[in-house]
Amino acid sequence: MKKTVESYFKTIADFPTEGILFRDVTSVLGDADGFKLAIDEMLGAIDGEAIDVIIGIEARGFMFAPVLAYTLGKPFVPVRKAGKLPRETVSATYALEYGEASIEMHADAISPGDRVLIVDDLIATGGTAKAAANMVEELGGKVASFLFLAELTYLDGREVLGDYKVHSIVEF
Ligand code: PRP
Ligand code: ADE
Numbered sequence: 001m002k003k004t005v006e007s008y009f010k011t012i013a014d015f016p017t018e019g020i021l022f023r024d025v026t027s028v029l030g031d032a033d034g035f036k037l038a039i040d041e042m043l044g045a046i047d048g049e050a051i052d053v054i055i056g057i058e059a060r061g062f063m064f065a066p067v068l069a070y071t072l073g074k075p076f077v078p079v080r081k082a083g084k085l086p087r088e089t090v091s092a093t094y095a096l097e098y099g100e101a102s103i104e105m106h107a108d109a110i111s112p113g114d115r116v117l118i119v120d121d122l123i124a125t126g127g128t129a130k131a132a133a134n135m136v137e138e139l140g141g142k143v144a145s146f147l148f149l150a151e152l153t154y155l156d157g158r159e160v161l162g163d164y165k166v167h168s169i170v171e172f
Pocket of ligand 2: 020021022023024
């Protein structure tokens with residue numbers, strides 16, 4: 001029987017803090033068939049969408065967004081943790097399922113009117129994704145859609161993203 005993307009995820013209890021069920025994406029990437037299936041299903045989810053730029057969110061979004069950008073022949077733009085990008089940036093601060101963080105992107109990475117796909121490995125509370133969307137819109141871009149390999153449905157991150165189009169391949 002054909003394996004599902006979900007079956008390649010390993011689940012670790014109480015990481016990084018007690019009470020968190022951590023869904024480890026490295027076990028998907030660490031299996032050539034799992035990685036190919038994940039990329040193929042992500043590409044299928046956005047098939048036919050008009051996209052100018054693909055954004056990936058550090059660190060785990062970098063495992064997927066550049067592959068999609070390369071395959072689709074689109075530019076890849078990194079959203080990084082604060083303090084890593086060398087040129088002028090825009091930034092946003094947000095709360096995580098555990099902790100708080102700030103992210104940044106180069107101010108010239110998006111041109112007004114660009115249709116932007118925002119990619120990450122996983123949506124939990126939705127704070128990271130919403131912060132990325134805020135930066136895209138601050139620069140005059142339009143969020144075409146969000147694409148996540150996994151969604152923690154019990155944290156309702158999708159609601160934080162309101163009316164945006166949201167794709168996820170695996171639901172936990
Ligand atoms: C994880 C994950 C998403 C984010 C989702 O990254 O890769 O980027 O959390 O959480 P949210 O929906 O509650 O905002 P993390 O910040 O742990 O950093 P990492 O990618 O560097 O591991
Ligand atoms: N990022 C935020 N919450 C997570 C979880 N439960 N598993 C994996 N990555 C996460």
